[in-house]
Amino acid sequence: MKRLVVSILFSALLLSPLAGWAANNSDDWRNLSPKEKDKVLRNYQRWQHLPPEDKEHLREEWDRWQRLPQDRRERLKRRYEERERRDNR
Amino acid sequence: MAAKELEMMCKQFEEDLVLYYYGEIGNNEKHKLEQHLGHCVGCGRFIEDLHRLLPHIALPEELPQSFWDDYYRETVAKLRDQREQKFYWRNLFAPMRMWMIPAFGTAVIAALAFGVVLSKGNLPSLYNQPQERIPREIVTDTEQLEFFRSLDMLEALSSLEGLETSKGDSHTI
Numbered sequence: 001m002k003r004l005v006v007s008i009l010f011s012a013l014l015l016s017p018l019a020g021w022a023a024n025n026s027d028d029w030r031n032l033s034p035k036e037k038d039k040v041l042r043n044y045q046r047w048q049h050l051p052p053e054d055k056e057h058l059r060e061e062w063d064r065w066q067r068l069p070q071d072r073r074e075r076l077k078r079r080y081e082e083r084e085r086r087d088n089r
Numbered sequence: 090m091a092a093k094e095l096e097m098m099c100k101q102f103e104e105d106l107v108l109y110y111y112g113e114i115g116n117n118e119k120h121k122l123e124q125h126l127g128h129c130v131g132c133g134r135f136i137e138d139l140h141r142l143l144p145h146i147a148l149p150e151e152l153p154q155s156f157w158d159d160y161y162r163e164t165v166a167k168l169r170d171q172r173e174q175k176f177y178w179r180n181l182f183a184p185m186r187m188w189m190i191p192a193f194g195t196a197v198i199a200a201l202a203f204g205v206v207l208s209k210g211n212l213p214s215l216y217n218q219p220q221e222r223i224p225r226e227i228v229t230d231t232e233q234l235e236f237f238r239s240l241d242m243l244e245a246l247s248s249l250e251g252l253e254t255s256k257g258d259s260h261t262i
Contacts, residue, residue: 007191012198029228036238043240044224061243062236076249080242083249 098135099125106132110139 032040047055065073098106105122108114114122126133227234242249 004190004194008194008198011191011195012202015195015199015202028231028234032234032238039241040227040234040237041224043237044227047237047240058240058243061246062239065239065243065246076246076253077242079249079253080245083245 098132099129102129102132106135107139110136110143 029037047058050058068076102122102125105114105118109119109122126136227237236243
């Protein structure tokens with residue numbers, strides 16, 4: 001019995017980093033608003049049906065976006081949001 | 090009850106009187122006792138009482154060997170049942186191999202950890218969302234999540250940059 005308890009506790013200890021990793025990542029998802037979640041899901045479903053060359057292009061754009069300086073990224077983001085708002089009107 | 094009916098005798102002869110009754114007394118003691126009985130009324134009556142009462146005391150029934158065999162078997166079975174009842178939980182794991190127990194424990198803990206982590210104590214909300222609507226790669230990978238969140242903007246990135254450049258140029262002019 002003692003050996004059983006010790007082995008379970010040891011296994012739990014080994015799994016704890018995994019649980020922490022899952023907690024951090026699921027937090028990102030949970031912190032999104034329903035509208036944002038819907039957007040992510042919609043984009044994901046759209047992505048599934050994109051041709052491979054478009055996927056590749058978007059991956060390259062993503063890499064480029066990540067290399068952009070923070071202030072430029074924020075500026076572009078603001079501009080995009082302004083345009084979105086204008087188009088939705 | 091029978092003891093109350095026995096006549097009082099001399100205390101020092103009590104044991105000898107009983108042995109005398111059963112004929113198990115030595116000759117010397119027997120002689121002394123018979124001399125005493127010749128003049129002691131109490132001890133004489135005590136002997137009379139023994140003759141009167143002891144034949145009525147039923148001898149214990151001689152039980153057959155089969156009774157004792159059954160008795161032994163039943164006692165052993167009861168002790169075994171009691172022991173098994175005390176450690177009944179061991180029987181639950183009896184069919185399992187030893188390595189399966191920690192493996193099962195680990196699996197249960199992992200399932201619980203993921204359940205708690207994903208739901209954060211809000212299990213109904215997890216059930217309300219069909220699993221196929223939450224792709225695992227989105228939920229568990231921050232970068233993927235951000236990528237799909239920004240997909241619309243990435244598609245428009247070049248045009249946005251173009252706009253910014255032209256706006257910058259117009260400002261410069």
